[in-house]
Amino acid sequence: MARLTFLGTGTSQGVPVIGCRCEVCTSADKRDNRLRTAAMVEVEGKRIVIDAGPDFRQQMLRENVSQLDAILCTHHHKDHTGGIDDVRAFNFIRYPEICPVDIYATPKTACSLRKDYDYAFAEHKYIGVPELRLHEIDTAHNFEVCGVKITPIKGTHAPGLEVVGYRIGAMAYLTDFKHIEPEEVEKLMGVEHLVVNALRFEPHHSHFNVKEALALIGKVAPTRAYLTHVSHRMGQYQQVEKTLPDGVILAYDGLRFEF
Numbered sequence: 373m374a375r376l377t378f379l380g381t382g383t384s385q386g387v388p389v390i391g392c393r394c395e396v397c398t399s400a401d402k403r404d405n406r407l408r409t410a411a412m413v414e415v416e417g418k419r420i421v422i423d424a425g426p427d428f429r430q431q432m433l434r435e436n437v438s439q440l441d442a443i444l445c446t447h448h449h450k451d452h453t454g455g456i457d458d459v460r461a462f463n464f465i466r467y468p469e470i471c472p473v474d475i476y477a478t479p480k481t482a483c484s485l486r487k488d489y490d491y492a493f494a495e496h497k498y499i500g501v502p503e504l505r506l507h508e509i510d511t512a513h514n515f516e517v518c519g520v521k522i523t524p525i526k527g528t529h530a531p532g533l534e535v536v537g538y539r540i541g542a543m544a545y546l547t548d549f550k551h552i553e554p555e556e557v558e559k560l561m562g563v564e565h566l567v568v569n570a571l572r573f574e575p576h577h578s579h580f581n582v583k584e585a586l587a588l589i590g591k592v593a594p595t596r597a598y599l600t601h602v603s604h605r606m607g608q609y610q611q612v613e614k615t616l617p618d619g620v621i622l623a624y625d626g627l628r629f630e631f
Contacts, residue, residue, distance in 0.1 A: 374415035376543060376565070378627045379431040382406025383571060383579075383603045384451035386427070396604040403609040403624035407431060408451045409547050409601045411567070413540055418518040420444060422538060422545055428455025434626070438465060442517045445477035446547055447535045448484035456489060456502065463503040472503040476517060478536060482508045511536055525559055527552040530578040539563060543631040544592075547601045550578050557591055565631045566594040567623070569601035582606075589620060598623040 380386075387406040388397030396404050408425035418441045421428075432440075440462045446452055459473045477485060485506060486493050492502045509515055511524040511534075525537035527549040537546035542564040546552075549569055560566065570585035579601065580588070589597040599616075600623045606612055613622050621627075 373630050374413060374541060374543070375628055375630050376545070376567070377412045377414075377435060378598075378600065378623050378625055379410040379412055379421070379435065380407030380425065380427055381600045381602055381623045381625055381627075382408055383601055384408065384449070387602070387604045389604055392604060394604055396606070396608055399608055401609055403622075405625065406602060407625055408454075409569075410452070411545055411600075412437070413543075415520050415540065416518070418442070418520060420517055420520065420540075422446065423452040423547070424455040424459070425451045426454040429458040429461075432458070432461070440473055442474040442476065444517070444522070444538050445475065445481050445485075446537065447478075447529060447533070448481040449548070452548075453481070453485060453488065456485065456504070457492075459504065460500065460502045470503055472505045474505045474507060474517065476507045476509050476515070476522075478511060478534065479508050480534065482506055509536075523559055525552070526556050533578075541631060543567070548578075549580055550576075550584075552588065557588070560592045563592060564595040565598070565629060566592055566596075567598045567600055570599040570606075571601060572603045572605040573607075574605070586617065586620065595619065596621065596629065598627075598629075 407427035410423040413420045420442045422444045424443050492504050511526040514523050523539035527535050528551040529535040529548045535548045544560050544563045545567040547569045568585045570582045571579035573582050597620045
């Protein structure tokens, strides 16, 4: 049995949005407070995080995480990679033993990480930089992380911008998708739990809205589906959840499920 924890379920600005006084951003319901989107999968004694955005440190502290084995990157945008420097805590948690963290990313995302965190990949590094082992993945092929089989699911975030979701056993996790080809949908068939982004009800140029997310859920027909990467424009949790079909859950930070 494996478990997924939603570390964050918010869009790139998080919720509440700085300076916003809308009913969602001022809500007293904790389910309306959303850190930047990320998830943690625990399987076979290993912890694998999907994306490490600007709220990574806060998410790790909230979940009391003391072991991290790998990070899967969906794409290179900062709300998904901006917290990677904070893996340093895991590098030195058993000091003087150094524990590098394995990061898996497409070549384009890997290139962005090498640029953004050049000091971690320098030939002559100063003491205390993040210890990272960067692995480039081919989205056409499965790969293994700590003995766990991972199936990449390729999609489009915006024209010319690829995004990658991941299937692990009977669970698949997709975020920041706007388009997915039929052959990639086929890789999702048979999943029992499907996590998919749904930014808001209105159409958006680079993210699924609720209608588009539900259309994909309808094709895949999982037992349970979870909507993530949610904007404050979606509306208050207690109102939105009433509008969703049976078996579709509006995810919130800290929500867990087993698969």
